[in-house]
Amino acid sequence: MKTYNLALIPGDGIGVDVTDAAMKVLGAVAKGRFAFETTSFPWSCEYYLKHGRMMPEDGIETLRGFDAIYLGAVGWPATVPDSVSLHGLLLPIRKAFNQYANIRPHRLLAGVEGPLKAEGFDILCIRENTEGEYSGAGGRVHEGKDNEVAVETSVFTRAGVERILRFGFEQARSRRGHLTSVTKSNAQKYSMVFWDEVTRALAAEYPDVTVSHMHIDAMAAKMVMAPQDLDVVVASNLFGDILTDLGAAIQGGLGFAASANINPDRSAPSMFEPVHGSAPDIAGKNIANPIAAIWSVAQMLDHLGEAEASAAVLSAIEAATAKGIGIRPGLNTTDEITAAVIAALEA
Amino acid sequence: MKTYNLALIPGDGIGVDVTDAAMKVLGAVAKGRFAFETTSFPWSCEYYLKHGRMMPEDGIETLRGFDAIYLGAVGWPATVPDSVSLHGLLLPIRKAFNQYANIRPHRLLAGVEGPLKAEGFDILCIRENTEGEYSGAGGRVHEGKDNEVAVETSVFTRAGVERILRFGFEQARSRRGHLTSVTKSNAQKYSMVFWDEVTRALAAEYPDVTVSHMHIDAMAAKMVMAPQDLDVVVASNLFGDILTDLGAAIQGGLGFAASANINPDRSAPSMFEPVHGSAPDIAGKNIANPIAAIWSVAQMLDHLGEAEASAAVLSAIEAATAKGIGIRPGLNTTDEITAAVIAALEA
Ligand SMILES: CC(C)[C@H](C(=O)O)[C@@H](O)C(=O)O
Ligand SMILES: CC(C)[C@H](C(=O)O)[C@@H](O)C(=O)O
Numbered sequence: 001m002k003t004y005n006l007a008l009i010p011g012d013g014i015g016v017d018v019t020d021a022a023m024k025v026l027g028a029v030a031k032g033r034f035a036f037e038t039t040s041f042p043w044s045c046e047y048y049l050k051h052g053r054m055m056p057e058d059g060i061e062t063l064r065g066f067d068a069i070y071l072g073a074v075g076w077p078a079t080v081p082d083s084v085s086l087h088g089l090l091l092p093i094r095k096a097f098n099q100y101a102n103i104r105p106h107r108l109l110a111g112v113e114g115p116l117k118a119e120g121f122d123i124l125c126i127r128e129n130t131e132g133e134y135s136g137a138g139g140r141v142h143e144g145k146d147n148e149v150a151v152e153t154s155v156f157t158r159a160g161v162e163r164i165l166r167f168g169f170e171q172a173r174s175r176r177g178h179l180t181s182v183t184k185s186n187a188q189k190y191s192m193v194f195w196d197e198v199t200r201a202l203a204a205e206y207p208d209v210t211v212s213h214m215h216i217d218a219m220a221a222k223m224v225m226a227p228q229d230l231d232v233v234v235a236s237n238l239f240g241d242i243l244t245d246l247g248a249a250i251q252g253g254l255g256f257a258a259s260a261n262i263n264p265d266r267s268a269p270s271m272f273e274p275v276h277g278s279a280p281d282i283a284g285k286n287i288a289n290p291i292a293a294i295w296s297v298a299q300m301l302d303h304l305g306e307a308e309a310s311a312a313v314l315s316a317i318e319a320a321t322a323k324g325i326g327i328r329p330g331l332n333t334t335d336e337i338t339a340a341v342i343a344a345l346e347a
Numbered sequence: 348m349k350t351y352n353l354a355l356i357p358g359d360g361i362g363v364d365v366t367d368a369a370m371k372v373l374g375a376v377a378k379g380r381f382a383f384e385t386t387s388f389p390w391s392c393e394y395y396l397k398h399g400r401m402m403p404e405d406g407i408e409t410l411r412g413f414d415a416i417y418l419g420a421v422g423w424p425a426t427v428p429d430s431v432s433l434h435g436l437l438l439p440i441r442k443a444f445n446q447y448a449n450i451r452p453h454r455l456l457a458g459v460e461g462p463l464k465a466e467g468f469d470i471l472c473i474r475e476n477t478e479g480e481y482s483g484a485g486g487r488v489h490e491g492k493d494n495e496v497a498v499e500t501s502v503f504t505r506a507g508v509e510r511i512l513r514f515g516f517e518q519a520r521s522r523r524g525h526l527t528s529v530t531k532s533n534a535q536k537y538s539m540v541f542w543d544e545v546t547r548a549l550a551a552e553y554p555d556v557t558v559s560h561m562h563i564d565a566m567a568a569k570m571v572m573a574p575q576d577l578d579v580v581v582a583s584n585l586f587g588d589i590l591t592d593l594g595a596a597i598q599g600g601l602g603f604a605a606s607a608n609i610n611p612d613r614s615a616p617s618m619f620e621p622v623h624g625s626a627p628d629i630a631g632k633n634i635a636n637p638i639a640a641i642w643s644v645a646q647m648l649d650h651l652g653e654a655e656a657s658a659a660v661l662s663a664i665e666a667a668t669a670k671g672i673g674i675r676p677g678l679n680t681t682d683e684i685t686a687a688v689i690a691a692l693e694a
Pocket of ligand 2: 186187217433588622
C-alpha cells in the first residue's frame with residue numbers, strides 16, 4: 001500500500017474547521033486503498049502575531065519534501081492586513097513551487113440550487129497562478145502627500161503564459177474540446193495583446209480544440225447569461241480570481257468551490273484549498289460548509305494518482321447533497337455534512 | 348428656449364443604428380422643452396482605413412466646444428484591432444475631457460426578465476474612467492523571443508482616486524446612503540492598498556454614508572448572489588468595467604445598460620454612450636436593442652439640466668418595456684422599439 005506524506009496548513013478561521021472535516025473524509029476513503037501521514041503546520045495570522053512572520057524562514061524548504069499540501073484558509077484582517085498575511089503564506093507557496101495552474105471546477109452539485117435560472121453548466125476554470133497582475137511589483141511615490149502616485153505592474157513572461165495555455169489546451173482536449181481565453185486586449189495593449197498572440201500561436205498546435213477569445217468584461221456577463229456555452233476557461237491570475245468567485249457564486253456559493261494549485265511537471269508539491277476565505281464571523285461554530293474543502297481532497301487524490309478514490313469522494317459528496325444535506329447555509333452543521341459524506345463513502 | 352450643441356459619433360456597427368434611434372427619441376422629447384443641433388462626425392474604423400487614424404489630429408479640440416458628446420459604439424475587429432480603435436477614439440476622449448466618472452445604473456426595467464432569480468436590485472456603479480489599469484503604460488521586451496516579457500503598469504494618483512470616491516460619496520448621499528468601494532488590496536499591495544487608504548480618509552468626511560470595502564472577486568460573486576444589498580459601487584477603471592458588464596448581464600443584457608462619462612466640474616463636455624459594443628454580426632439589420640442608447644440620452648438630459656425631460660424619457664422606456672416591447676432579443680425591431688418609446692413620450 002502506498003503512503004502519502006501530506007503537509008496540512010489549516011490556517012485561520014474556518015480554514016481550521018474545514019481542514020478537520022476534509023481529513024476525516026480522507027481517512028474514510030483511504031481505508032483499503034492507501035495510507036497517509038499528515039504533518040500539521042500552525043502557520044496563520046495567530047502565528048504572525050507571535051513570530052512577526054506568517055511562516056518560518058525555512059517554511060518553503062520544509063514543505064518541499066511532501067507529496068502534497070492541503071491548506072484551509074488564510075487571513076484574519078482584524079489583526080493582520082490581508083496584504084501581509086497572503087503575501088506571507090499563500091502567494092509565496094504558489095510561486096515557490098511553480099503551482100502555476102489553479103484549477104477550479106464550476107457546476108451545480110445534485111440538489112444544489114444556484115442564483116441563476118440556468119442550470120446545466122460544467123466549466124473548468126484554469127487560472128494562471130504565479131505572475132501577471134499579482135507579481136507584487138510596484139511602489140508608491142510621495143506617500144501620504146497630495147501628489148502621491150501608486151503603481152502596480154503586471155508582469156507576464158512568454159514561458160508563463162505559454163505553459164498555462166498549454167495546460168488549458170490539454171484539459172480542453174480531455175473534455176469537450178473547447179477553450180476560451182480571457183483577456184482585455186482592447187484596453188491593455190501590452191500584456192493582454194501579448195497573451196492573445198501566444199494563444200493564437202498555440203491554437204495552431206491544437207487543431208482539435210476550438211478557441212474563443214473573450215474580454216474579461218464580456219466573459220463575466222457570459223458566466224451569468226449563458227454559462228452552459230463554456231467548457232475550459234483560461235485566464236490570468238487576476239481575471240481567473242474574479243471568474244472563479246463568479247463561478248463559485250453560480251454554483252451556489254463559496255461553500256461549493258474547490259481549488260487545486262497544481263505544479264504539472266511535479267518538480268514540487270501541489271497545494272489543495274477551497275476557494276473560500278477564513279470567514280472570521282463563523283469560525284469555530286461548526287457551521288462552515290466543508291463541501292468545497294472535501295471536493296479539494298478529491299482533486300488532491302486525482303493529482304496523486306488515486307483516480308478511483310477521487311471519484312468515490314465526489315460521488316459521496318453528491319450522494320449527500322442529492323439528499324439535501326448541506327445545500328443551503330445554516331441547514332446542517334459542519335459535522336453533519338461531513339458525516340453524511342463519510343456515510344455515503346462507506347455505504 | 349435653450350439650444351444644445353451636440354457632437355454625435357455614431358462610430359461602428361450597431362453604434363450607427365442605436366445613435367439614430369436615440370436621436371429620434373431626443374427629437375420627440377425636445378418638443379416644447381428645448382432645442383438642439385447635432386453635428387455628426389464619421390470617426391470610426393472605416394475612417395481609420397481611409398485616414399490611418401480614428402479621428403483627425405484636432406479631433407479633441409473640435410469636440411471641446413460642444414455641450415455634450417453622444418457616442419454609439421467603436422470597434423470593427425475584423426479590420427482594425429480593438430487595441431487600436433479604442434486607444435484612438437473612445438479612451439482618449441474620456442481622458443482628454445477629464446470624464447473621470449463613468450456612471451452606469453443597473454436595475455431591471457419593468458417587464459424585463461433577467462438571468463437571476465433575484466429581482467429587486469438598484470445599483471449605481473461609478474467607474475473611474477481616466478487612469479488605473481487603463482493608463483496605457485507598459486511595454487514588451489525581447490518581443491517574439493522565448494524570453495519575452497510584457498509589462499502593463501496601473502497608475503493611480505491621489506487626485507484621481509480621491510475625486511472618483513468623492514463623487515461616489517455624493518451619489519450615495521443622494522440615494523440610499525451606502526457606498527461599496529471595490530479593490531483587491533489583499534493581492535495588489537501598492538495600488539489597491541492606496542485606494543483603500545484614500546477611501547478610509549474620505550469616509551470620515553461623510554459620516555452619513557456607510558462604507559463597505561470589498562475585493563473584486565467577492566464583489567463579482569455578490570452581484571450575482573445578493574445584488575439587492577448594493578447601492579452605490581465605486582471601482583477602478585478595470586474593476587468598474589468588469590462589474591458593469593456583470594451589472595448589464597443581471598439587468599437582462601447589454602441592450603439595457605446605459606452609461607455616462609461625466610466631467611463633474613464641467614470644464615469640458617461629457618460623453619454618453621451605451622455600454623454595449625458595435626456588434627458587427629447584427630449591424631445594420633434593424634435588430635439592435637436601442638434601449639441602452641435611449642437610456643443614455645436620459646442621462647445626457649439629466650447632465651444638461653433637463654431633469655424633467657430626462658425623467659420623461661425613462662418613463663417612456665419603461666412604459667414600452669412594461670408592455671413587453673424590446674424585452675427579449677429578436678422580439679422587436681430597432682424601429683419598433685424606438686417608435687414605442689416615442690409613442691409613450693407623446694401619449
Ligand atoms: C486570498 C486571495 C489572495 C486569493 C487570490 O486572489 O488568489 C483568493 O481570492 C483566491 O482566489 O485564492
Ligand atoms: C471597449 C472598451 C475599451 C470599453 C472599456 O473597457 O472601457 C468598454 O468595455 C466599456 O466598458 O466602455
